[in-house]
Amino acid sequence: xxxxxxxxxxxxxxxxxxxxxxxxxxxxxxxxxxxxxxxxxxxxxxxxxxxxxxxxxxxxxxxxxxxxxxxxxxxxxxxxxxxxxxxxxxxxxxxxxxxxxxxxxxxxxxxxxxxxxxxxxxxxxxxxxxxxxxxxxxxxxxxxxxxxxxxxxxxxxxxxxxxxxxxxxxxxxxxxxxxxxxxxxxxxxxxxxxxxxxxxxxxxxxxxxxxxxxxxxxxxxxxxxxxxxxxxxxxxxxxx
Amino acid sequence: xxxxxxxxxxxxxxxxxxxxxxxxxxxxxxxxxxxxxxxxxxxxxxxxxxxxxxxxxxxxxxxxxxxxxxxxxxxxxxxxxxxxxxxxxxxxxxxxxxxxxxxxxxxxxxxxxxxxxxxxxxxxxxxxxxxxxxxxxxxxxxxxxxxxxxxxxxxxxxxxxxxxxxxxxxxxxxxxxxxxxxxxxxxxxxxxxxxxxxxxxxxxxxxxxxxxxxxxxxxxxxxxxxxxxxxxxxxxxxxxxxxxxxxxxxxxxxxxxxxxxxxxxxxxxxxxxxxxxxxxxxxxxxxxxxxxxxxxxxxx
Numbered sequence: 407x408x409x410x411x412x413x414x415x416x417x418x419x420x421x422x423x424x425x426x427x428x429x430x431x432x433x434x435x436x437x438x439x440x441x442x443x444x445x446x447x448x449x450x451x452x453x454x455x456x457x458x459x460x461x462x463x464x465x466x467x468x469x470x471x472x473x474x475x476x477x478x479x480x481x482x483x484x485x486x487x488x489x490x491x492x493x494x495x496x497x498x499x500x501x502x503x504x505x506x507x508x509x510x511x512x513x514x515x516x517x518x519x520x521x522x523x524x525x526x527x528x529x530x531x532x533x534x535x536x537x538x539x540x541x542x543x544x545x546x547x548x549x550x551x552x553x554x555x556x557x558x559x560x561x562x563x564x565x566x567x568x569x570x571x572x573x574x575x576x577x578x579x580x581x582x583x584x585x586x587x588x589x590x591x592x593x594x595x596x597x598x599x600x601x602x603x604x605x606x607x608x609x610x611x612x613x614x615x616x617x618x619x620x621x622x623x624x625x626x627x628x629x630x631x632x633x634x635x636x637x638x639x640x641x642x643x644x645x646x
Numbered sequence: 647x648x649x650x651x652x653x654x655x656x657x658x659x660x661x662x663x664x665x666x667x668x669x670x671x672x673x674x675x676x677x678x679x680x681x682x683x684x685x686x687x688x689x690x691x692x693x694x695x696x697x698x699x700x701x702x703x704x705x706x707x708x709x710x711x712x713x714x715x716x717x718x719x720x721x722x723x724x725x726x727x728x729x730x731x732x733x734x735x736x737x738x739x740x741x742x743x744x745x746x747x748x749x750x751x752x753x754x755x756x757x758x759x760x761x762x763x764x765x766x767x768x769x770x771x772x773x774x775x776x777x778x779x780x781x782x783x784x785x786x787x788x789x790x791x792x793x794x795x796x797x798x799x800x801x802x803x804x805x806x807x808x809x810x811x812x813x814x815x816x817x818x819x820x821x822x823x824x825x826x827x828x829x830x831x832x833x834x835x836x837x838x839x840x841x842x843x844x845x846x847x848x849x850x851x852x853x854x855x856x857x858x859x860x861x862x863x864x865x866x867x868x869x870x871x872x873x874x875x876x877x878x879x880x881x882x883x884x885x886x887x888x889x890x891x892x893x894x895x896x897x898x899x900x901x902x903x904x905x906x907x908x909x910x911x912x913x914x915x916x917x918x919x920x921x922x923x924x925x926x927x928x929x930x931x932x933x934x935x936x937x938x939x940x941x942x943x944x945x946x
Contacts, residue, residue: 423829425828425829444830444831449826449829449830450826451825451826451829456822457696459696460694460822461694461873461874461877461882462694462818462822462877462879463877463878466818466822466877466878466879467822467823470815470818470819470822470823470826470827471826471830473815474815474816474818474819474823474827474830474832475815475816475819475827475830475831475832476815476816477812477813477815477816478811478812478814478815479811479814479815479880480815482880510877511877512877513822525826528823528826529826
C-alpha cells in the first residue's frame, strides 16, 4: 500500500485489525468481519525504536507475540509440555529471521535492523495467514531496508502468507511487490506495480504531473510526488 | 532514632536471639519481609514501565495522608493507603493512556507531587508543631510496628501479588510493546490503571517501614539493580525480590545494633549494591573492548 502521508494507509490497517469501525461500506477479512479472525493476522505497527533502557531479551519480545495476551504468568518449560512447544516455536521463528546471534541480548541495545527482524519474528510466531506491516523499513538504513524487504518476501513465499505492507517510499521495495494499492487525494488505484506506478496513472490520482522513470536495472523511480518528505511522522500522532 | 543500642557480639546465633527477644523487632522483621517481597516484584514492573516518577509521587502523597491520619487520630495505615489510593486515581486521570504526551504527564505528576507535599506540611502545622512522629513519617521507623499492622500488611501483600500474577503476562506485553499489545486485544488502559493501584498499595505498605521519602530504597533500587543484571523477566523479578529482602534484613539488623536509623541503612545498602553492579558492568565492558574479537558477554 503506497501513497503520501495522511492518505489513510495506517487507518486501513486499523480497519483490517478490527480496531476501527467503518463509517460506510463493508470490509471482509479472511472471510469474516474485521477483528473476528484476529488470530490469523500478524501485525507489525509503525516502529519507533525500543527505548535503549528496555532490558528485556529479544527472545521474550517474540514470545509475547505468541501468548502475551493470555492472563497469568507462563510456566517454566521444565514443567509443562505446552511451554516447551511455545519455546521451540519461538526458537524456530528466531532462526527463520536469522536473529539467533542477538536474540538473548536486551532488545533496547540492538540496532534498528536487528529489532525489526525480531519484531517480524514476533508478528509471525502465531502462524498467521495475513501479515500486516506498517512502514517496516522506515527506521532502517539503506542496506537494512533491502535486507528486510528481501527477508519478508522470502518468508511469505516459503510460509504461504499474504503480506500487506504500508510504505511511503516505493523504491526499496519495488522489486518485491506482486500488487500495489496506491492511495492519494481520497482515492486509490490497484494493480501490478507496472500498471499503477506509471506516470499517467499517478498524475490522474494526484491531479498533478508525476513522472515515473525507469532505471537501467529495470527499477522504477517516481518523480514529482507533491509530498513533503520531512513530515511523514506527524500523521501518527493524529491516527494513533 | 533507636534509643536502645544493643551490643553486637559477632556471634550470629546470639545476635539473632538478642534481636528476636524484642517483640517490636520480630514485628519489624516480618513487616520488612512482607514489604520487601511486594516492593521488589511491583517495583520491577515500575522500572520497566518507566513509572518511577509516578511511584515517587505516590510516595510523596503518602506523607499528607499519614499526617492527616495523625491529625484526625486515625491509624497511620488508613492515611497511607487512603492517600496512595487517591493518588493512583489522580495519576490515572492525567496518565499517558488518556492521550496526553509523556512530557505533559510528567509535568502534571510533578504538580500533584508539589501539592501533596504542601498539604502534608499544612497538616503538620495544624497539628500544632507537636507531631513528634514527623521524622518517622518522612524517614521511617521500625519501632512500634504492631502485630495487627503486620497482619494487615500480609493480607494486602497477598492480594496485590495474586493480582500481579494474574495480570503478569499481559502487563509485561503492554509495558514492553504497547502498540502490538493493543492490536492483540490486550486491555492496555485497564492494565495501566490496575498497575497504578498495585503500585499505590506497594508504596503505602513500604512507606510504613521506610517513611514516605525513602520508599525508593525498596521500590526502585533493587528492581533497577536486577534489571542491570538480567534481561529475563522471571529471573529479574526473583532477583529484585531477593535484593529487596537482603537490604531489608541487613538494614534492620545493622540499625538494631547501631545508633543510626533504619531508613539510612536500607537506602545505603541498596545504593551500594546498585553502584557495585554499575561498576562491575563498566569494568566488564571495558575488558570486552580491550580484547578485540572476544565474544560479547551475553546477559542471561
